[in-house]
Amino acid sequence: MSETKSREEIARLAKSIFDRGLTFGSSGNISLRLDDGWLMTPTGSTMGDLDPARLSKLDNDGNHLSGDKPTKENFLHMAMYEVRPETGAVVHLHSTHSVAVSCLADINPENVLPPITAYYAMKIGTLPLIPYFQPGDLDLARAVREMAGKYHAVLLANHGPVVAGKSLHDAVYAIEELEETARLFLMLRGMNTRFLTEDQVAALKTRFPA
Ligand SMILES: [Zn+2]
Numbered sequence: 320m321s322e323t324k325s326r327e328e329i330a331r332l333a334k335s336i337f338d339r340g341l342t343f344g345s346s347g348n349i350s351l352r353l354d355d356g357w358l359m360t361p362t363g364s365t366m367g368d369l370d371p372a373r374l375s376k377l378d379n380d381g382n383h384l385s386g387d388k389p390t391k392e393n394f395l396h397m398a399m400y401e402v403r404p405e406t407g408a409v410v411h412l413h414s415t416h417s418v419a420v421s422c423l424a425d426i427n428p429e430n431v432l433p434p435i436t437a438y439y440a441m442k443i444g445t446l447p448l449i450p451y452f453q454p455g456d457l458d459l460a461r462a463v464r465e466m467a468g469k470y471h472a473v474l475l476a477n478h479g480p481v482v483a484g485k486s487l488h489d490a491v492y493a494i495e496e497l498e499e500t501a502r503l504f505l506m507l508r509g510m511n512t513r514f515l516t517e518d519q520v521a522a523l524k525t526r527f528p529a
Contacts, residue, residue, distance in 0.1 A: 322353055322358070325351050325353065325358055325487075328487055329351060329374060332349070333349055333367070334367055336366055336495075337365065340415075341414045341498060342414055344365065345364060345365050346366075346412070347412045348393075348411050349408065349409070350396040350408065352400065352407050352408065356377045356379050356384065357377040357396075357400075359374065359393055361374065361386065361389060374386050375390075381393075391455055392411060395460065398460045398463040398464040399471075402464050402468045403471060406483040408490040409490060410487075411480065414479060414494070416504075416505055417497055419501065420474070421477055428447065429445075429447055430447065431448050432497075432504055434515040435515070437515065440520050441529075442493040447473055449473050449475045451477045454478075463481065471493075472493060480494055482497065
């Protein structure tokens with residue numbers, strides 16, 4: 320995809336995410352890998368009204384080249400790209416249901432959500448919880464880097480999800496699946512529920528390898 324097309328695609332998908340209430344105000348950010356660096360949503364911008372021409376462009380070393388200054392959460396994105404070289408895009412949202420789940424005291428930090436549906440099992444699979452850090456704390460980047468080697472999606476405690484994908488569409492579809500699954504999980508809490516079994520999840524992984 321050309322850089323111009325990539326810029327338009329980021330703005331279009333960001334607006335779609337914002338319009339559906341999946342992130343609010345100036346929260347949430349998107350990055351996309353180019354041959355000669357990265358595109359990133361600017362700091363203080365709203366996902367609902369991005370100007371494709373003003374997206375931040377970074378060079379291959381992560382230096383700001385052009386456009387507005389990148390999101391202050393750019394280190395979350397860079398942590399994913401550093402450890403997962405096949406990553407084409409990263410999306411981070413403050414999506415309500417995922418944030419709600421990240422605040423629960425009794426979740427399993429090694430894998431926050433159960434396999435409720437086959438799509439969740441295929442698009443996310445395992446979702447570790449990263450402990451709470453203050454915004455901008457570089458220890459948060461270190462914690463994400465440690466998990467990103469094994470998992471393309473992580474949930475930041477009391478904050479929100481970060482999801483990497485081979486393409487922008489992959490990352491967006493996966494984070495949407497995560498948010499819907501978090502919503503289902505909250506709806507089902509306290510109800511007698513059948514989740515997918517370990518065998519059913521293993522069969523999916525065999526038939527639809529990532
Ligand atoms: Zn955030």
